[in-house]
Amino acid sequence: MLKRTITLAAGAAMLATTAMAADPVKIGFVTTLSKGPAVLGRDMRDAADLAMEHIGARMGGRDVEIIYKDDEINPGIGKKVTDELVQKDRVDFVTGYIWSHVLLASYKSVIGNGPMLISANAGPSQIAGELCNEDFFSTSWQNDQTPEAMGEVLNQLGIKSIYVMAPNYAAGKNMVAGVERTYKGEILGKDFTKWPDQIDFSAELAKARAAKPGAVFVFYPGGAGVQFLKQYSQAGLKETIPLYTVFTVDAISLPVVKDLAVGSLATQMWSPDLDNAANKKFVDGFKAKYGRYPSFYAAQSYDAIMLIKAGVDAVNGDTSDKAGMRAAMKKADFGSVRGAFTYGNNNFPIQNFYLREAIKNDAGEYTVKTVKTVFTAYQDSYHSKCPMN
């Protein structure tokens, strides 16, 4: 036992030494690769692989290696694999992170221990506020921003009343709080449904129908979104009450639910039809390589790799020059697929939010098109709690 342990440990130590000699820039990528949400992880990994292809797997004159780890949607496992990436693989950057709770659990393992942390999806309020750090960057959004944009859309459309549904967990409550913050009409009813294992929404949908709202707003990420959209349509509500969503209708759920989601509206900081060179290269490349549209998870992951490249390029591959990398990354001039944006004091993007409609295009593919810009250069509301400036 003892012998085995030491042999293993010594083997790993030797590996680490050889790795340093070959000297690639190492990026740890923590996402979900098993269970239901594995499909989100696959999109993120595919996008990161595509980014690697586009940059020839080189940054600042050095080779680049990405190590993927599965968090099993479990903060404990996420923290464990993050520890392993930082302490054993000795990566220079850690990125990925779909889930707020996994990111929060892993945050302390990275920050202050050397590597920089780039969230490619989760944006919990704590990290945007009091826990902000110069070694943390986001290529996504702060959780509340997207529903805040949706609340504004509802105001602009003059919708008098809404019915709200979301799963009963922290992100679900954040989403509802976000919409409540900006929406000025009346909220006729709110349902927080069991998470993650509610099979049936009929009870809540019946209440929504009876409340006769001007619109229904929901947040159901991943598989739950597919389920919700189907039941919404089967209940005959699709024709009678317009549906507005955040993080529910995306490139993951659309090919599954198809026509049932067509016409529904959602807010997002990115869309596959945004007109800029980087986005074209990304979306076309992704479609050519994988035969499907990328999701926003993919776009944010692609940007995460590009952001890291901007940092490493600026210091010519000398990843020990963290100040140099931070300064270069903070400029946000790496050519994001969302178009130009800037970083706020808390290193979260100050960016546009768009209203997107789910459509079936001429080629018969299900995708989304941008309807209009809801917010320009929109900053999250927690940045004032962040002590950095």
Add this chain to the structure above:
Amino acid sequence: MNWILLIEQTLNGLQLGLLLFLLAAGLTLVFGIMDLVNLAHGSLYMVGAYFAATFTAWTGSFVLAVVLTLPATLLVGAVVEIVCLRTLYDRDHLDQVLATFGLILFFNELVRLVWGPAGLSVPLPEFLSSSLELAPGLIYPSYRLAIIIASLLAAFFLYWLVARTRIGMLIRAGASNREMVGALGVNIRFLFTIVFGLGAALAGLAGLMAAPISTVEIGMGENVLILAFVVIVIGGIGSIRGAFVSALLIGLIDTVGRAFLPDVIGGFFDDEFADAAAPALASMSIYLLMAVILAFRPEGLFSARNG
């Protein structure tokens, strides 16, 4: 009180309960007759849903997919029984729990390998994807009605099979005295394989009926598995009648709890508390029910021995 809403919610509860019954019936059948705790029952439910999705895509017809899925899951169940579970019959429950827990892990990865990580969808035929107006103001999705009818048919079939046929007689006899039936020259091994296959087909049926209203994805069986266990434990393990009653009970309590608890709690406390407490209480309600029932009737409502 809004009566139409109440009727609608009752129908919703019935429909959820009947779906749970299909899942629980297979589980309780296998348990009652072979004395086998099968955690992998949820995996068979998942496999049924994946089959339904694949067959619908191949044939372009949901009805044809139903016809193909049932024998396919029966076959999968029979293979699992022959390869792995057969040796577990004379083991204690702990062994069975562990081995079938292992099966869950295996099936999840197998499905991911075969079908990939992306969820699948089962589109419904036109005549099932709309809503019907049952009474003025009472609009109900036609597919939900189809679930209610199909589940009731399956329940009657099961009753007929167990109570009225020769194979049912053997099943009942095998449940009460395995050795005796074996001694009478009945091939008990074959009988068990058939029963397990039947249970698997029931799980597959539940899976394929749930597929059009839910996401066909990895791990979908684990969530409902626990519910199915709650059903059979409340009903009394091995009792199909008990499973039927408790499935309806749980379906109704769960639905009605979700529908009306927020208002009820909101009537007594402030909104913020109601927002936090109601969903938690609704999620806990069926487990609470189970604990209370077992505290007073440690063998469930209908003990298999006398019902």
Add this chain to the structure above:
Amino acid sequence: MQMIRVGFIGLVMLALAVVPVVANAIDEPFYVSLFTRMLVLAIAASSLNLVLGYGGMVSFGHAAYLGLGSYVVGIGFYHAANDGMDWALNGWLHLALAVVIPGMAALLIGAISLRTRGVYFIMITLAFSQMLYYFFIGLERYGGDDGLSLWYLSDFGDVMDLNDDSQLYYLAYGLLVLVLFTLYRLVNSRFGMVVRGAKSNERRLMAVGFPTYRYRLVAFGISGAICGVAGFLMANQSEFVSTSEMHWVHSGDLIVMVVLGGMGTLFGPVLGAVGFLMLEQYLPELMEGVCHIIGGESCGIAGEYWKMVFGPLLILIVLFARGGIDGLLQGKVGRNV
């Protein structure tokens, strides 16, 4: 065979004693956190072993006590950080409450659950842990489903500093030894005899006049209390508290550890926890390696399917190695217990 067994177990305990020293010497701090996890789960599995292995009570809800123990630390931290209640960070207080609260919860749950038998018992313990799971998900104040990140750990003043991985490791090691010693004394006492006797023939014991229900209940309570200690350590090790540790699959993992190591033996659960985490850690790498050897393509993802091997492995252990690792050491194969 007995010699091999004692030698092996001694070697494991000795090896565990020097992990931080070796890891720091070869500059691989990751192994300290990996092995701390092993020790923590070894304590949890040992507590389950008391009821499962010695008492024959298949509890499918021990993750709940693990979770309760860790929430003691989490809630203490929350009030220290947000309400300025510095005393709420006191490590001794945490440790005491992490014993008392899960212990009381186990007594309460056990009092109802022990009225049932067999599968009903498995399922009612599961039901109670699910109730607690949903309760904590709904407890938004303490993070709900997001959990709580612990920016400060349990504070033991000048005695020790849990921020130092090695000190945390030795605290876990010391507590494990203490737990094992307590369990040893317990199962060999008159009390332990009754609990073990009730497993094989409860009716006879009742006939002789032992109130077996009370004995079993106390054992269940003690088991919950010990599991709470593991929860206390787990919170400090992962610097995070979350409901996902209370999920029923985690209860299943604990049962697997006990059976993998060997039920109803003192050191079985320790071996089981070490073995389980070793498999979790190295099976993916092993599969990747095998994939390369047989010349497969895209071996990088082969390791992600490790549970496809782990599942059947579990079945094989159940079928052919009932005594677990400890049973193998005693040269028992097949169906001996």
